[in-house]
Amino acid sequence: MSSGAILVLGGRSDIGLAIAKVYAREGHAVQLAARNVFDLEAEKADIALRYGVEVGLHEFDALDVESHEAFVTSLPALPETVVCAVGALGVQEESEQDHAEARIIMRSNFEGPVNILAILANAFEERGSGVIIGISSVAGDRGRATNYIYGAGKAGFTAYLAGMRNRLATKGVHVLTVKPGFVATRMTDGMDLPEKLTTDADTLARAVFKAAKRRRNEVYIKSIWWLVMLIIRNIPEFIFKKLKI
């Protein structure tokens, strides 16, 4: 028997899959939602074999906001937990020149995720229970030259999650904001990430599971990032604007 399902939006992402596995290990059924979800059959079989839980595949495009209501209705059951791992990093320099590309980045990190979570939040509120986990980013804590288009989307996402948490706090629905620093995933493949500041998707997933269980509100993954971002947020703007970080 599987207990309450976890819905993973961005079910192909390394982070999303890792979180799905941690929940599956604890006996939760898994709903993987992604674009071209048919090619996640191998993941489906893998999770079912390892953990003996039910796994469903559900076609989902975060940017096709008109389809979101129907997507939620089509799920076999309203999940107990939803995690949104949808996101797009892009290449900052290209997004500065190509505004259409920049729009996609911002919409993928903000508009799409909040639209689907808004629908699920209402359904969770009505039921009187549920956990919403948003994978945002430290990049949303302060705009920086190197990634502010991505960062702006994440900043919006972080603010939205905070507001939603505030709204639903008394309604039995918990909202967890996850702010990873560097995670070695497909998104960061080939980048030279500093070892001491980098984590892997499995470690992150275990931390997310624990944080959700303990009803934490906002977590940095790898505690050093909390300190790093505290410093970055507190550098006066007249100095910050001249820095290259």
Place this chain on the structure above:
Amino acid sequence: MKLAGWGRYPARDCVVTTPRTAEELAATLAKGPAVARGNGRAYGDSALNEENTISTRHLNRMIRFDETSGVLEAEAGVLLGDVIDAYLPRGWFPSVTPGTKFVTLGGMAAADVHGKNHHVDGGFGNFVDWIDVMGPDGVVVRASRDDNADLFDWTIGGMGLTGVILRLGLRLRRVETGWIEQRTIAAPNLDAAMEAFETHHNAPYSVAWIDCLSTGASLGRSLIMLGDHAPLAGLPNKFRQVPFGPPPAQKRKVPFNAPSFALNRFTVKAFNALYYHMGARKTGTDYVPWDTYFYPLDSILGWNKIYGRRGFVQFQCVLPDGHARAGLEALLMRISDAGQGSFLAVLKKLATDTHKFSFPMAGYTLALDFPVSEKVLSLMTELDSITLDHGGRFYLAKDARMTDTTLRASDPRAEAFAAMRVETGAAGAFASLQSARLKL
């Protein structure tokens, strides 16, 4: 990215790619000579290639499991620990396991790893039904004892130099519990230790820890640990309630205070003495959980860092039955004379090899760790020649420093292996730092 094997020696900057599909793997291979890397538990430079190292960490899906035959089909990057995690609660255990569960199935096949049951069951390869191998041209071929038998035979134990194993079919064994019935025998010297192995040649699992600093009449003083999977019926009541043992995460016991050990002859000596006497006191049978029995060091994550920046090297050879006694004595004498301290000293009886280039042969294998230093490296060269003098050979999964001359002197199969690589085109497509050093 800076990469090394488990011994952290040598460390090199390597370009690493992590494919998620066969197509991505083929595209990476097309970029030039490459080597597969599993979980980096080989000690030396087997899984390093500065230009093109291919991590299988994301080719790690389980595909299918047959509840009647116990055959698990899985991608090569699946970790052994994950197999135990998923299947032990259902009554299945790996048929062969090395001394750590943090290895990939592909890495185990590529090294044809041996476990404590090698003397009765042979190596990991014996329980592999088939492998899917991506060859030099990016084409995937299924190989087994019946089809593409040569490829199968060379790839099991081929150290990633014949192709990249994508998937494999692996036979697990049925167990009633996760507990091991363990018997410890204290042997006052080498003769007693070898005699214990011979007397207990039917014990499903056996291994010995040697106090490699003891000298004279107690040279080779050791503890022999025999084990078998405990049947449910024989299990003491308190364990019968948890037939598959406490999950490993709940017991993070550090068996001893490791960090200050490594480099000091006296602490090593004290450790060995203590270990010996503790074991000697324990007579009869006790029940230990599977992970304590098979993976005593896994609970100390990252123990390889205790040797410091320079890292460490392992020496592991196998000596054929007829010469093992004399060879072991010569090795142990040289080691205790040198006083370079050895954290792990393991002795194990092996059966005949079953694959074309696998390490094991009928005889005894000895394995020891040393912190890297000039002195140690020259000691290892001496141990090489003692091994050669006694007809022994060396385990590539542990090697980081042997010369190609030593390899060829120890193992006539090396030449055939290298020739096969040229003939099949593997030589131009698969290469590691180790294969370059050993001219394989």
